Amino acid sequence: MRFSEELEARFARLASQYPWKRSALIPMLLYAQDEVGYITDEVVSDIAHRLELSELDVRNVISYYSLLRTKPAGKYVVQVCTNISCLLLGADELFEHCKHRLGVGHTQVTPDGRFSLEEVECIGACSWAPAIQVNYDFHLDVTPEKMDKVLDQYATKAQA
Amino acid sequence: MADVNITVDGKKVSAPAGTLLIEACKSAGIEVPAFCYYPGLSVQGACRMCLVRIEKMPKLQTACTVPVAEGMVVTTNSEEIVQARKATVEILLGNHPLDCPVCDAGGECELQDMTFRYGAAESKYMEAKQHREEQQWSPVVYFDRPRCILCYRCVRVCGEGMDVWALGVQNRGVTSIIAPNKQDHLECEECGMCIDICPVGALTSGAYRYKTRPWEMNHVGTICTHCGDGCKTTLGVRRSKGGMEIVRGDNRDKSGINGDFLCIKGRYGFDFSHHEDRLTQPLVRQDGKLTPVSWEQALAHVADRLKQVRDAQGGSAIGVIGSNRTTNEENYLLQKFARSVLGTNNIDHHRTADYPAFAKAIAGKQNATATLRETMTAPAVLLIGNDPTEQHPLLAWNLRTNHRVHNGRLYIVNSREIKLRRQARAFAHVPEAGGESAMVRYLAGEENYASQIETAGFNRDAMRSFRDAVKAEQGLVIIFGSELRGDDVQALVRFGAGIGAKFVCLGDYANSRGAADMGLYPDLLPGYTDLARGSGFAQEYGSVPQQPGMDIVSMFAAAQSGRLGALYVVGSNPVARYNIDPAALKNTFVVVQDMFLTETATTAEVVLPAANAYEKSGSFTNTFGDLQLLKKAGDLAGVRSDFELIVRIADRMGADIRKLVPFGKGVRADMGQSRGAQSGEADRHMVWLSAHNLEPKLSPFDPEALLDEIERLVPGYNFSRLKLFAGHEAHTFAPEHSSVGQPSAPETIVPANDTLFTSGTLGRYSNAMNSVIENRRAPEEIPAD
Ligand code: SF4
Ligand code: SF4
Ligand code: SF4
Ligand code: FES
Ligand code: FES
Numbered sequence: 001m002r003f004s005e006e007l008e009a010r011f012a013r014l015a016s017q018y019p020w021k022r023s024a025l026i027p028m029l030l031y032a033q034d035e036v037g038y039i040t041d042e043v044v045s046d047i048a049h050r051l052e053l054s055e056l057d058v059r060n061v062i063s064y065y066s067l068l069r070t071k072p073a074g075k076y077v078v079q080v081c082t083n084i085s086c087l088l089l090g091a092d093e094l095f096e097h098c099k100h101r102l103g104v105g106h107t108q109v110t111p112d113g114r115f116s117l118e119e120v121e122c123i124g125a126c127s128w129a130p131a132i133q134v135n136y137d138f139h140l141d142v143t144p145e146k147m148d149k150v151l152d153q154y155a156t157k158a159q160a
Numbered sequence: 161m162a163d164v165n166i167t168v169d170g171k172k173v174s175a176p177a178g179t180l181l182i183e184a185c186k187s188a189g190i191e192v193p194a195f196c197y198y199p200g201l202s203v204q205g206a207c208r209m210c211l212v213r214i215e216k217m218p219k220l221q222t223a224c225t226v227p228v229a230e231g232m233v234v235t236t237n238s239e240e241i242v243q244a245r246k247a248t249v250e251i252l253l254g255n256h257p258l259d260c261p262v263c264d265a266g267g268e269c270e271l272q273d274m275t276f277r278y279g280a281a282e283s284k285y286m287e288a289k290q291h292r293e294e295q296q297w298s299p300v301v302y303f304d305r306p307r308c309i310l311c312y313r314c315v316r317v318c319g320e321g322m323d324v325w326a327l328g329v330q331n332r333g334v335t336s337i338i339a340p341n342k343q344d345h346l347e348c349e350e351c352g353m354c355i356d357i358c359p360v361g362a363l364t365s366g367a368y369r370y371k372t373r374p375w376e377m378n379h380v381g382t383i384c385t386h387c388g389d390g391c392k393t394t395l396g397v398r399r400s401k402g403g404m405e406i407v408r409g410d411n412r413d414k415s416g417i418n419g420d421f422l423c424i425k426g427r428y429g430f431d432f433s434h435h436e437d438r439l440t441q442p443l444v445r446q447d448g449k450l451t452p453v454s455w456e457q458a459l460a461h462v463a464d465r466l467k468q469v470r471d472a473q474g475g476s477a478i479g480v481i482g483s484n485r486t487t488n489e490e491n492y493l494l495q496k497f498a499r500s501v502l503g504t505n506n507i508d509h510h511r512t513a514d515y516p517a518f519a520k521a522i523a524g525k526q527n528a529t530a531t532l533r534e535t536m537t538a539p540a541v542l543l544i545g546n547d548p549t550e551q552h553p554l555l556a557w558n559l560r561t562n563h564r565v566h567n568g569r570l571y572i573v574n575s576r577e578i579k580l581r582r583q584a585r586a587f588a589h590v591p592e593a594g595g596e597s598a599m600v601r602y603l604a605g606e607e608n609y610a611s612q613i614e615t616a617g618f619n620r621d622a623m624r625s626f627r628d629a630v631k632a633e634q635g636l637v638i639i640f641g642s643e644l645r646g647d648d649v650q651a652l653v654r655f656g657a658g659i660g661a662k663f664v665c666l667g668d669y670a671n672s673r674g675a676a677d678m679g680l681y682p683d684l685l686p687g688y689t690d691l692a693r694g695s696g697f698a699q700e701y702g703s704v705p706q707q708p709g710m711d712i713v714s715m716f717a718a719a720q721s722g723r724l725g726a727l728y729v730v731g732s733n734p735v736a737r738y739n740i741d742p743a744a745l746k747n748t749f750v751v752v753q754d755m756f757l758t759e760t761a762t763t764a765e766v767v768l769p770a771a772n773a774y775e776k777s778g779s780f781t782n783t784f785g786d787l788q789l790l791k792k793a794g795d796l797a798g799v800r801s802d803f804e805l806i807v808r809i810a811d812r813m814g815a816d817i818r819k820l821v822p823f824g825k826g827v828r829a830d831m832g833q834s835r836g837a838q839s840g841e842a843d844r845h846m847v848w849l850s851a852h853n854l855e856p857k858l859s860p861f862d863p864e865a866l867l868d869e870i871e872r873l874v875p876g877y878n879f880s881r882l883k884l885f886a887g888h889e890a891h892t893f894a895p896e897h898s899s900v901g902q903p904s905a906p907e908t909i910v911p912a913n914d915t916l917f918t919s920g921t922l923g924r925y926s927n928a929m930n931s932v933i934e935n936r937r938a939p940e941e942i943p944a945d
Contacts, residue, residue, distance in 0.1 A: 056328040056341040063330035063339075 001046040007035055011050065021051045025061055029068050038069045066120060074109045074116035076154045078102070079133040082119050085126035090143075094130050095119055097144040101151060114158040115151070166232040175228050182210055182223040185236060192236050193245065193274055195252075195359050196311040197224035200565060201320055204312050207252070209274065211244045212236045220244055246278040252309045254285050255334065256360075263307065264369045265361030268412075271309060272360075290335070297346040299931040300366040300428055301355060303338065308362035310336055314354035321421075323560055323582060324348045338362075349916055350424045350932045351553070356410055357420070367428045367928055368408040372398055377407060380793035381415060381887065383780050385485055385670045385773040386425035386919045389532060389554035390782030390889070392416025393426045395774060395793040402440075403795035406430045406774060417532050417786060417889050423553035425919050428928035430774060433794050435925040437756055439769035440798030450757075450767060459805075462766050463812030465749045466502065469725035475503030475705060479715035479724055482509040482680040483731030483802075484669030484945040485922075487778025487790060489863035490802045491671070491678035492686060492870055493821065494730055497806050500701040501815045502728075505682050505691070505709030510732055510945055511909045513667035513783070514645040515676035519688035519898035521653035522663060530637040530662035531891045532784040536562050538662075540569040540633040544652070545596040546641025546666050547578045550915045552783075555639070555666075556580060571630050573599045575643075586626050589618050596643040603627055604655040636661040642668075645906040665895075667783045668912035669920065669945050670773065674781040677874065677894040681904070682709035687875035688898030700873060702819065711905050712738065720744040729753070730802050731770060732945055733921055735760040737910065753802055756925060769799045772922075776801040778863040779884075786889040787879055804861045811860075823865040875899075912945070920945045 002008070010031060014024040025047065032043045039062055048055045062068045080098055082091040099105055102115050109116040125131035128140030132147070139150050163174040168185055175184035183199070185192050195207035203225050211220040215233040220241065223234075235241065252271060260266040292305040312329065315338065319325040326341040326348035340346040355363040377396035384391040392415060396408035409427045414420045442458035443450040453461075469477055480498040482491055491509075498507045522528050535541060536558040548556035556579075562568035563583040572584040575595040581587040590599050590613045598612040602623065610623060630636065638656045640649070640663075649665070656663060667673050679686035685694040691708060698704040710718060712734055718724040726749040735742060736759035750764040761767045773780070774794045781787050811817050859865075870877050875897035879890035912920060917935035919926065929935060 054325055054341060056325070056339065059339070059343075060328040060330050064332050 001042050003032065003035055007031055015050065022053055022057075025051055025053070025058065026065070029058075029062060033068060038072050040070075066118070072109065075114050075158050076134050077116050077118060078151070079118045079120045079123065081121070081123045081125070081129070081131050081133075083122035083126075085122070086130040089129045091130040094132070094142060094144060094147060097147055098151075101148065114155065164228045164230050164232075166228050166230075166234060168234045169236055177228070179228050180224060181212070181214075181221075181226045181228055181232075181234065184228045185212075185223060185234075190236055192223045193277075194224055195270060195274075195309060196313065198313050198316070198357065200561065201313065201316040204316070207309065207311055208248050209245060211241060211248070213238060213241060242278065245274070249274050249278050250283055250285075253283060254287070255289050255306060256309065257289065257306050263361040264364045265307075265358075266373070268374045269361060270359035292337075295344070296366070297340045297344075298348070298350060298366070298933070300350050300352055300424070300928065301340075301346055302364045302366060302369060303340075304362050304364065305337055307360050308338055309360055310338075311359060313357045313359065314338060314363055317353045317357045318348070320564060321557070321560070322349055322351060322353060323579065324351075327354060347934060349549075349553075350428075350934060351422070352410075352424065352427045353421070356412065356422070356427070365408075365428070367431070368396075371407050372396070378404075378793075380791050381411075382774060382791045382793055383670070383788050384409075384422070384426035386429055386922065387423075387552055387554075387914070388667045388669055388672050388783035389418075389552050390670065390780055390784075390786060390788055391418035391422055391426045391554050392788070393422055393430075395430065397793050400434075402434070402797050404793065405434055406794045415887060417782075417788075418554050418557075421554055421557045424916060424929065424932070425553075425923075425926075429919060429922065429926045430794075431928050432755070432922045432925035433772055433774055434796070435756075435927075437925060438796060438799070439755060439757060439761075439767065440796065441769060443767040445765045450762075450764075455800075458766055458768060459808050459812055462751050462768075463809050465765075466726055466728070466751075466809070467813050469749060470502055473725045476506065476707075476709070477723065477725035478502050478504050478506060479710065479718070479727045480504065480507040481712060481715070481727070481729045481732050481734055482507065482675055484510060484512065484667075484672045484675050485773060485920075486671065486675075486731050486802050487773065487776065487863060488671065488674040488678050488781060488787070488870060489778045489866040490730070490806065491675050491680055492866055492874075493803060493806050495679045495686065496701060496820060497810050497815075498728075499685075499697075499704045501810050501813060501820070503703075503705060505705045505707060506715060507680055507709060508682055508712040508715070508908070509675045509680040510712070510734065510737060511676075512669065512672050512912050513642045513665050513676075514649055514903070514906050514909055515665060515667065515673065515895070516681065516684060516688060516898075516900050516903035517646050517649040517906065518653075518663070518665040519895040520900035520903050521650045522895045523688075523898045523900065525657065525896055527893070528657070528662055528896055529785050529891070529893065530639075530664050531889075532558065532782060532786050534637055534662065535559060535639070535664070535784075536568075537566055538562065538568060538637040539566075539635045540571070540630075540637070542571045542573070542630055542633075542636060542638045542656075542661070543580065544573040544600065544638070544640040545575075545643030546639070547574070547576065547580075548666075549579045551641075551668065551912075552666060553916060559583060569633070571626065586622075586629060588613070588623070588626050589615065591615060596641075597648040600644060600648050600652045600655070603630065604651045631659055633659065633661075637664065638662070639664040639666060641666045642909055642911045645909060646903065664784055668914060670782075671780045673783045673785065674779075677781055677785075677877075677892070678870070682711050683902075683904050684900065686870070686873065687877065687894045688900050689875065690899045690901040692901065693899045696873060700869075708904070711908050713905075713908055716740050716744055719748045722747050724748045727751070729760055729764075730806070733758040733760045735763055753805055754921075755799070756921065758921060768805055770805065771796070771799045771801045775799065776803070776863075778803065779867060781892060782889075785892045785894065787877070787884060787892050788889045789884055789887070801861070803863050807860050817860050821860045821862075821865050822869055823860045823862055 044058050048058045080095045106119045164177045165174045173188040182192050192210045194210045196204040205225045210223040212223045213235040214221050294304040315327045318327045328339050330339045355365045377398050381394045384393045393409045395406045397404045441452040444453045482494050569585045573588040575592040598609045601609040638661045685697050729752045742763040745763050751766045752761040752764040753768045753770040876894035884890045917929050
């Protein structure tokens with residue numbers, strides 16, 4: 001399997017960066033996921049091959065991290081933290097709000113493919129709870145009103 | 161390493177520095193319960209069952225991860241510890257069903273034992289248990305997730321122990337799950353080690369699951385009947401309508417030379433034994449068709465015809481072919497019968513290794529053969545040819561363990577990229593066809609062979625450093641396959657002896673070595689004794705023909721040209737193996753003893769249904785020379801042991817049975833003396849015999865009577881009886897004591913080429929071996945044994 005020139009170059013660098021090749025596994029999976037959208041069977045076998053691992057090893061790691069996915073997701077993945085700090089400051093309502101607004105539940109994708117929704121554990125932004133993450137961007141101190149704005153922004157972006 | 165002194169429960173214990181606390185406790189007879197810890201595998205520290213209190217340490221510690229330290233004071237049993245263990249069991253039971261009565265592991269489950277001991281069946285958890293459906297991963301491996309306690313023993317034994325790495329862990333926390341390498345199924349070596357090592361009923365075996373209960377079986381420790389390594393396998397048997405059926409094979413108690421290792425053949429490959437095609441009635445050809453007759457009729461027919469041919473045409477018109485799977489006693493008896501009753505040296509078997517050349521090369525050396533156990537502890541091993549992963553799975557296991565646990569150095573010479581190269585310090589990848597033998601010459605210092613083995617990947621420098629490294633090794637064990645024959649073996653032994661090495665010659669079947677040691681050769685008496693030097697045997701047997709007989713190939717040539725009046729085949733299928741046209745045998749009276757109607761049996765005039773090695777007692781010698789006792793486990797109505805059949809035929813031919821099988825000698829004389837002056841002697845003798853598990857030999861069908869004779873007459877078989885009868889192996893030294901003149905016909909050696917999933921004729925009738933998907937390679941040829 002061939003990735004973009006840029007990613008190929010990145011992989012080449014990664015593979016030589018660590019004393020153990022396998023240490024490059026997680027970054028590689030993340031980059032591949034960003035480019036392909038999710039981790040396909042083909043990506044699994046390709047990366048296993050590059051790092052001299054078994055496919056089983058690669059799958060073990062993927063299944064450990066909720067950030068890595070093996071099914072297609074929306075263009076924007078909305079992750080709502082419902083862990084303790086966020087929970088205390090209204091994360092549950094926030095998540096309900098998202099469900100209502102997007103019309104999908106946990107790990108589901110909107111029919112237009114623009115959004116997917118996930119309820120996740122602590123994303124390390126407790127000081128600004130409730131917090132959400134959309135792809136790699138954080139949004140802090142979120143209220144249902146703020147949430148609507150954020151989603152509107154992404155909806156427009158997705159159209160562009 | 162220096163010993164360290166610690167105190168455990170008030171007891172002084174010392175153990176070498178570096179020993180894990182749990183092992184130190186065990187050596188002092190103090191049990192610390194453990195789920196994830198398993199000796200020989202890496203430390204996991206996952207289950208927290210082994211908690212103990214160590215003075216001066218703030219919290220309870222896991223005994224499986226802490227090495228002993230000088231002055232340590234340890235408590236393994238206190239109220240606090242009992243509570244902690246109870247809590248651990250409670251957590252483990254959080255997701256575990258409480259239905260031991262329907263679980264396949266019920267009655268031999270470590271979790272069940274611990275729950276009984278610590279009484280944690282009552283749970284404080286309110287959460288619903290996570291249920292998942294049971295999965296079948298292969299014909300032999302099933303997985304039931306809810307029962308799994310995530311000890312990771314299976315993952316480690318498959319990876320570290322087997323070097324297969326077919327099992328992994330997916331997800332995390334309470335949702336963790338053991339996963340097979342192909343997402344919904346396994347592609348692996350199907351050894352069943354993962355099932356065996358699983359402390360609970362999460363992994364179960366397709367062969368055994370839900371068939372019976374451990375306490376409903378008899379457990380008989382005997383020797384595997386497949387490859388030449390001789391694993392001990394404990395067969396679970398129970399009564400069935402045709403006798404005793406074998407339902408399970410394992411070696412949980414780790415007795416025997418294999419510890420708890422078994423490959424798929426030893427663990428599941430017993431099912432040929434109750435295959436529906438088993439012969440259970442003697443057959444005699446009538447009007448061109450093999451027809452069931454009584455034993456009386458069949459035996460009389462065989463004896464009459466053999467006698468006729470012998471008396472009319474002489475012994476040289478009779479050929480005898482023995483087996484790689486019959487016992488030493490049977491092989492010995494067969495050649496004795498051939499030589500002393502039939503009066504012929506025309507005796508041979510399907511040869512899979514050049515044992516005679518090995519014996520000739522090694523003759524006169526002291527203690528020059530390595531035992532199987534030594535392959536696990538030797539500081540260095542040189543392996544030339546063969547692929548032990550496929551053909552000698554236990555040896556492969558030992559070499560891997562040696563590498564992993566004892567830092568043994570492995571050097572490999574092979575024309576194929578065999579799997580064991582992953583453990584090798586150096587791998588000489590030599591060209592096919594003759595590469596191994598050229599490499600031996602090169603090792604021995606014949607520089608001109610270098611050009612024959614040089615390849616892009618293995619250049620002169622690599623060659624030289626390989627040789628230098630091997631030559632610098634002390635305590636080397638050299639193991640070689642059938643790629644090396646004749647002069648190559650001679651050259652190798654000369655080279656190895658120069659550096660003080662010990663040797664192993666690899667033969668393919670369970671008793672290939674025994675067949676060779678017991679003299680199933682036309683030119684060699686038992687113990688590789690040259691015919692010219694066999695006066696000891698001649699004296700004992702009455703007479704032995706002086707001329708070397710015909711080998712297997714010449715026998716069929718003789719049959720073709722009408723010079724072979726009779727052929728007696730015991731447990732072999734040469735017609736298929738050597739591609740013989742059945743028409744070649746049309747003028748020969750053929751008798752076959754076998755379990756199945758093989759290609760050879762279908763050409764016979766009489767077929768006698770034989771018992772297999774799981775259905776009789778006797779002994780096997782593995783390819784290393786380790787002698788071990790078989791115990792009768794299975795039983796099938798209608799079959800008889802080859803031993804009994806040979807004796808019965810000899811009897812009907814009018815031979816003196818007491819000479820053939822010296823039963824009732826010695827011991828019996830004492831037995832009658834229950835009164836009179838000597839009575840006490842006799843009783844004491846009986847007491848001694850039974851105390852040592854010895855039995856008086858009172859029957860002509862008792863192989864032990866011949867074991868005595870083997871011990872007495874076969875050079876190199878002066879083994880320790882006590883060891884043997886206590887269930888251990890006893891190393892023998894026939895090659896060292898041999899007197900081979902001119903080793904014959906290396907061209908009659910045809911390797912079995914078995915894989916992990918085939919095993920000669922037995923493999924053809926084993927559903928377990930045929931059902932796994934790894935067994936896709938079409939058989940190259942039809943096996944002989
Ligand atoms: S059967 Fe053997 S090779 Fe297969 S998964 Fe189990 S331990 Fe590994
Ligand atoms: S399947 Fe058995 S051996 Fe494997 S982790 Fe689970 S309990 Fe342990
Ligand atoms: S390694 Fe050989 S002796 Fe051991 S179980 Fe397998 S076939 Fe039998
Ligand atoms: S609990 Fe939500 S970010 Fe930490
Ligand atoms: S046995 Fe020590 S933690 Fe499992």
